[in-house]
Amino acid sequence: MTPSADIRAFMGRLGHDFARPELLVRALTHGSIASATRPDNQRLEFLGDRVLGLVMAEALFRADLKASEGQLAPRYNALVKGETCAAMAREIGLGDVLKLGRSEMLSGGRRKEALLADAMEAVIAAVYLDAGFDTARDMILRLWRDRLDSLDDDPRDAKTALQEWAQANGMPPPAYDQTDRSGPDHAPVFHITARLADGREAHASGAGTKRSIEQAAAQALLDRLEGRE
Structure with a gap:
């Protein structure tokens, strides 16, 4: 197939010129428009998740030969989680x-x-199927390079860190309460309170996913506990 102008432009941003552009088109096809002759991207998503995971695991393994599994795991999770993949998609204009x-x-x-x-x-899976693992790995490492280079030694997410703090202090896991939700359905604003069993709490609100605002509330409470507020 001959790719459209917007698909060719996206290939340029991605840094890979597809020999089989139909793979890319499938990767970009959501279930809401899929049909018997136009498959969605779910199977490719399954494969791409595994390719990304292997590339990140190998990169972290080679980057720090002294790191323990306990140190590598949170770094890995920070690189492959949905928020990171979505942020990368935005950077290359995938949504367009x-x-x-x-x-x-x-x-x-x-x-x-x-x-x-x-x-x-x-x-990622489409690139892997189109040109093989080495090409997919090179693309991933190029796109994720800044994140790999700037990764903290202990990049645990705030909810994990707050839960560990609570457990270390003899408390059950913190609770996250949605106190309000505003804005339109396609761009909701969540209002979340993170609360410990002893009553200490912090609030965060903003647009995005409910999970991301829970993370912000957890970070606000961590900052309060550590005297950074």
Whole structure:
């Protein structure tokens, strides 16, 4: 097939010229527009998740030969989690070329975290199937380079760190309460309170996923506990 102008432009941003552009088109096809003759990207997403995982695990393993499994695991999780994949998708303008059904498009699908993360993984699989593992690895390492270089020694997410703090201090895991939700359905604003069993709490609000605002609330409470507020 001959790729459209927007698909060719995306190939340029991705840094890979597909010999089989139909693989890329499939990777960009959401279930809301799929049909018997136009398969969605779910199978590719499954494969791409594993390719990304292997590349990141190998890169971390080689980058720090003295790191323990306990040190490598949170670094790995920070690199492959959905939020990171969605952020990478935004950086390369993946949302602009997603193939969505009308209802999904009208509800802001091009900006949805989960859709972007899934499509990013599917695109990785498409590159892998089109040109092999070495090419996919080179692309991933190029796109993720800044994140690999700037990764903290202990990049645990805030919710994990807060839970570990609670356990270390003899408390049950913290609770996360949604106190309000505002804004339109396609761009909701969540209001979340993170609360410890002893009553200490912190609040965060903002647009994005509920999970990301829970992370922000957890970080705010950690800052309070550590006197950084």
